[in-house]
Every structure is written in C-alpha cells, then in structure tokens.
Amino acid sequence: MRMILSMFRKDLKIYLLSPLAYTIVGAFLLIVGYLYINSLAYYILQVSRWGGYGFNATKFLFYPLFQNVLFLLIFLVPVLTMRTFPEEEASGTFELLLTSPITEFQIVMGKFLASYFIYLITLAILLYIPITLRKAGELDIGLLISGYVGMLLAGAAFFAAGVFAASLTRRQATASMVSFALLLLLWFINWAASNLGTDYPVLGGILWRLAIFNRVRAFSEGVIDLRNVIFFVSLTVIFLYLSVMSLASRRWK
C-alpha cells in the first residue's frame, strides 16, 4: 500500500506540474460548461412556455450533462493516461522502477489512481453546477448522487482502459490512439446494440448488456442497479489486471 501511495504521489505531482493536464481539463470543463448553459437556456425557454409543473428540473438539466461528460471522456482519458508508461520509458525511469522492490501491480495501481484523481478533481469542479442551481431552487439530490456515482464508476473503467492502452506501447502518440480507439469501441457497442438489436435479437441482447452508455443512463435516471455497479467495477479490475500482465510480459519480449 505504501508503494502504491508513493507511486500515486509522484505521478500526481508530475500531473500537477505539467501544463498538459491543465489544458485538457480546462478544455473539458469549458465544453461541459458551454453545453450546460445551452441546456439551461433551453430549460428556461421550456418553463416560460409551458410552466414548470410536473417537470423534473434536475433530470432535465443533469441527464444531458452526464451524457456529455461521458462522451467527452473519450478525449480526456487518452490525453491523461497516454503519458503513464511511455513517459517512464522515455525518461529511462522504467529501469529504475523495475529494478526497485516495487511490483508491477503497485506501479499500475499508483498510476491509475493518479490519473483517476485528476478526474475526481474535474468532477469536483463540476459541482459548481448543482451548487449554483441550489440557490435558484430545489434539486432532486438523490438523482444527482446516483448520476455522480455513475460518473465515478464509468470513469474508473475508462481510465483503467486508458492505462491499459498505455501499457501496451512505448510511445505516447500510439498510446493515446489506442485508448481513443478502445473508448470509441465501447461507444460503438452501444450504437451496434441499438442498430443490430432489431434484426438479430440474440446478438443485440449480448451487445446491449456490454453497452456502457445504457448502464450510465440508468444511473443518471436515478437508478443505482447493483448489476451496473458490478459491471463497471469488474471492467475496471479487468483492465487493470491486463495492464499488470502487459507490463510483466514486456520483460519477456
């Protein structure tokens, strides 16, 4: 645990010292903020036209917000995770790590947690939205919590996938492409499930169960389904396990 923490602290320090993390997180927040203001304007228009009665404002505003965050993660994750292992390779520090009494598992965990922590900071900054809205009126707190839980879980799986992609290659550019492709594939499953589902119900059913975005939708609709929790946790574990394997196998090449 101490080793994981050391690795985590070192990586986090480097994240916080590099302009890269600030740039990408800044861009991410800017886009999410812009889209939020758009839906806020739309909401105001709706309310002024039809009145706010029987209308779940929280759901109306936060459902698209969470979907947007999730979609933009496809860009955020590759940039934040692409440096994890290729950077160690480039600076020669991989040799230092692998000749020190720290295991591959500890290295992977430390790196995963550091990149995930940046995501946690990002989500924390996004809390300004519900906090400012609270001043304007009542919010459905349960729905919000459930949505945030979904973001946390799906984010973990995405960042684990990014770490895995970075563990496969020695170059940053390749790493970012691979994780981008990997996340796009997860997005594609959703699309395939809804398109193929009508013609091939069995295949559609399987894809539907693998589709990430449906499961996130459940969270942003206020449903914390244990199956979905287990799904994301296992996806995270699988990707982290594969990263450890990929690091270990590197030495045998």
Place this chain on the structure above:
Amino acid sequence: MVEVQEVGKEFHGRWVLRDVSFTVKEGEILGFLGPNGAGKTTTMRIITGYLPPSVGRVKVAGYDVTENPLEVKKRIGYLPESPPIYRELTVKEYLKFVMEIKDVPRRERKERLSEVIEYCGLKDVYGRLVGNLSRGYRQRVALAQALISNPDLLILDEPTSGLDAVQIAEVRSLIRSLKGKHTVILSTHILPEVTATCDRVIIISNGKIVAEDTLEGLEARLRPSKKVEIKVARYRDKVCEEISKLPSVISVVPSRNDAILVEYPQSLDLREDIARVIVNLGAGLLELKPVSMTLEEVFLQLVTEEEAGKA
C-alpha cells in the same frame, strides 16, 4: 555476493550472451570491459532482474533473481546507461521518491538523503529541477539514486559516460571510496577506467567472456613485451638491421610514417641500447617513445588468442 551461472540471452533468435559465468565476492569492485554491443548492459540488466535470462541462473546474496526478484531488488542499487530521471521533479523530490520505492526505512531517510547529497556533491542543486541540470549533474543525481538505499550491491553501467575530465576523476574517486563497503560491478569501454577503479576485470566480447583476471594478471598476460616507436632522419633500413642484431629484441618492424616499431620483453629496458645504435650510425634520432596498447589491440589479442586456442 553475486553468482552468475551459465547465463545466456536470446533476442529474436540471436544469442547476445552465451555461457556467461562468474562470481563476485563481497566488497570487491569488478570491472566489465568490452566494446559497445558486447553484452555488458544485457549482463547487468539480467543481474538486476530487469531482464530475465534465457538460460542459466543468477544469485545475488543467495537469492535467485528469477525466483525471488524482490529480495534481490532490495539489495541492489543500479545506475543504468542513461540516467533515469524525472525532469519535472526537484533533486530532493526525486531522491525522496527513490527512497520510498527502494523501501528505505522511514527513520533512516533523512540521514541517507543528507549523506548522499554530500557524497555526490549535490548540495548546490538540491532544490532545482532535475530537468534543468547539466549532463554531469544529472549523472551525479543518477549515481545518488543508486547509492541512496545503501545497497549491498551496486551495479553501474558506464558511470562516467557523458562527463568531462574533472567529473570523470571525481566519479572514479567516488567509486574507489566505495570499496569494502559495497560490492560494485561497473562496466566501461575505456581501459584506463578499469585500471583506475577495479580489483578484477572481466573482458567480454560478442556476448562471451574472453578473459577474467586481476589487473596485474591481465597486464602480464596482455603485455609480455613492450614496444617503442623510433623515428630517424636517415638510413632507416640500416637502422632496422642493426637494431635487430641487439640481444633479446623480439621484432623490428618498419611502420607507418617512416617510423620503426621495436618489440622487446617486458622485463627489460632496451631504450638506451637502441639510442646508442642509432647515434653510432649517425642516423639522426628524431623520436623514441613507448607505445601503449590500445583497447582495440587488447581485444584483438584476446580474441585471436582464444581462437588460436580453439583450433
């Protein structure tokens, strides 16, 4: 301390190391000498556990590197060929991180840190970013990294590469001062480096050990004879003839630039006799200097010796 038994390493069907065996005793400084690409780095990486051997086994302090890598890694400090540094961290942050992953006990950390900073001359750059340091300082930081866990075994891959003459002298005296306290394996492709620091030398060429000896033993083996180079103004052929008549001269060879190479046994000094011959002939002695063996010659000699032995 270190036992390397019949280690071989294959990369993509090519054997870069074959049948390498040697032992290093506690407190000894062993030099690994060889041209670039001879397999020095590969051997060192195998000892550190960074690379697994294809065949054979390596034991450090009684622990097998493949079976018990963590126990081995706790006991070694390794300076790779290129200094492993995080550009974004300060020297202090960097060394602290290394102490953490090397599992240096918490209460010893402060002491170790100030000791190593002092030892490697890093006081002035303590708070600076490693990325902004000069090549020489980075190498020192890397050396500090290897020393900081006070390891039983130090493995230094080309510790003086990229340094200037003054820094090289500093690093060498630093390595010498480790003697007795740590076991050291260092690699180099520079012959004088070995003479300056090591107790014992292993010469490696094409993935195989071609010689293993103490410095004196190696010197005696490599240089059964001395050579001097002579330049004369006139009568070059006559001079050659007369010198070869001197007792105990092994060979006289006219060489490039109108010079003459004279070889005679290591135990004698014939320079005076040679000079007299030339003066008596009135050939006009311009130059008379001893020729030292270059590394290439050493290798050439060892490799040819070995091949002759095989045939």
